[in-house]
Amino acid sequence: MATDKEIVYCVEKGKVYHSRADCSYIEDSDTCTPYTIRAAKKSGRKKLCQRCKRKDNKSIDIVCNLAEANTLEKLTCYAKKVWGVKTVDLSGLDPLAVKETFIEMDRVFKEFRVLYGYISKIIVEDLRTEYLKANNLRSEDFMQCVPEDDMLSVVIKFDAYIYKDKDYVFTEYEVTKQKKHAPKGSNYAHVGAHDLGHAVEAVLTKLSQSKDYLLIKDWNESRVLMNILDVVFDGCVDRMSKLREISRDIEEGIGETIGEVFADYYANGISANKSSIDIMNEIKRRINMKESVMPKGKRMLPRFVIEGYAVYGDGKDTPFGIVDVKPNSPDWVIDDYKNWLENNEYRKRNSIK
Numbered sequence: 001m002a003t004d005k006e007i008v009y010c011v012e013k014g015k016v017y018h019s020r021a022d023c024s025y026i027e028d029s030d031t032c033t034p035y036t037i038r039a040a041k042k043s044g045r046k047k048l049c050q051r052c053k054r055k056d057n058k059s060i061d062i063v064c065n066l067a068e069a070n071t072l073e074k075l076t077c078y079a080k081k082v083w084g085v086k087t088v089d090l091s092g093l094d095p096l097a098v099k100e101t102f103i104e105m106d107r108v109f110k111e112f113r114v115l116y117g118y119i120s121k122i123i124v125e126d127l128r129t130e131y132l133k134a135n136n137l138r139s140e141d142f143m144q145c146v147p148e149d150d151m152l153s154v155v156i157k158f159d160a161y162i163y164k165d166k167d168y169v170f171t172e173y174e175v176t177k178q179k180k181h182a183p184k185g186s187n188y189a190h191v192g193a194h195d196l197g198h199a200v201e202a203v204l205t206k207l208s209q210s211k212d213y214l215l216i217k218d219w220n221e222s223r224v225l226m227n228i229l230d231v232v233f234d235g236c237v238d239r240m241s242k243l244r245e246i247s248r249d250i251e252e253g254i255g256e257t258i259g260e261v262f263a264d265y266y267a268n269g270i271s272a273n274k275s276s277i278d279i280m281n282e283i284k285r286r287i288n289m290k291e292s293v294m295p296k297g298k299r300m301l302p303r304f305v306i307e308g309y310a311v312y313g314d315g316k317d318t319p320f321g322i323v324d325v326k327p328n329s330p331d332w333v334i335d336d337y338k339n340w341l342e343n344n345e346y347r348k349r350n351s352i353k
């Protein structure tokens, strides 16, 4: 049962609160603010929305059945109803391979609730580059996570060929692992955890954005990751020698770090590589700060989330909601916040505090 501290969403009008970021009332509303249930009740929204309640109940039925979801239809239904994914098309994939991958993804969703409603599509695509196509080579990616819409959501893509056959995807992954390009102890299903790791990274990037127009640059340059590594490897000169131990994939592209950390962590739990655990703890610390739930919605997003307060707005012409950076907020939050203030004309003109 929901505790009073659980996060729900409130829109301006109405006497109810919403448990689902994908609720149609939220989508029809101009603004959406995350509250704790306690705060929602205080503000006069005493009850849970009926539509959300029905969706929650449905989810519970299906949740029990993921292990028995042996068809693409059921898996599609699961992703839509439980994870709040709008478009799901798994055509042509091996249902068992998808199911195993979904089971690992589900573990990530449960730990990172911010992802519910954040994945807009799960689709199938030929993930080969033009070069690979021309040379008739297979894709180097089993799956991809692609941010879209200014990082308000991400798309998950399965490779059309690799995921066509459970034995094939299994073998391909084992080969990759033998070359140490995947964490020890993992299997192909952890590709799902890997790509949701990228999705969590997109959320952190969005939440910590300092200037809107730099967002995709931040993403491409792995700014959030670099910041996390600064904290985790404080003072350590040769980070790569440690990261390489998780997976050689990271050596080839530092941007794969969070993905491989997720694969390692969900495959091995507390037996995962020490650096993976340290990085994971830092990610959780940042994302689990109580109110850091990003509601799906085009107009308002928590920009910084600090000790129960959030700063909203798209940084351009939207009025801001609650603004409160507490002195004991983590340094990176305060720095990001200052940075944002300095670079925001609207804030300068309309100083709230």
Ligand SMILES: [Zn+2]
Binding pocket: 017, 018, 019, 020, 023, 024, 025, 026, 049, 050, 051, 052
């Ligand atoms: Zn609702």
Ligand SMILES: [Zn+2]
Binding pocket: 194, 195, 198, 256, 259
């Ligand atoms: Zn990746």
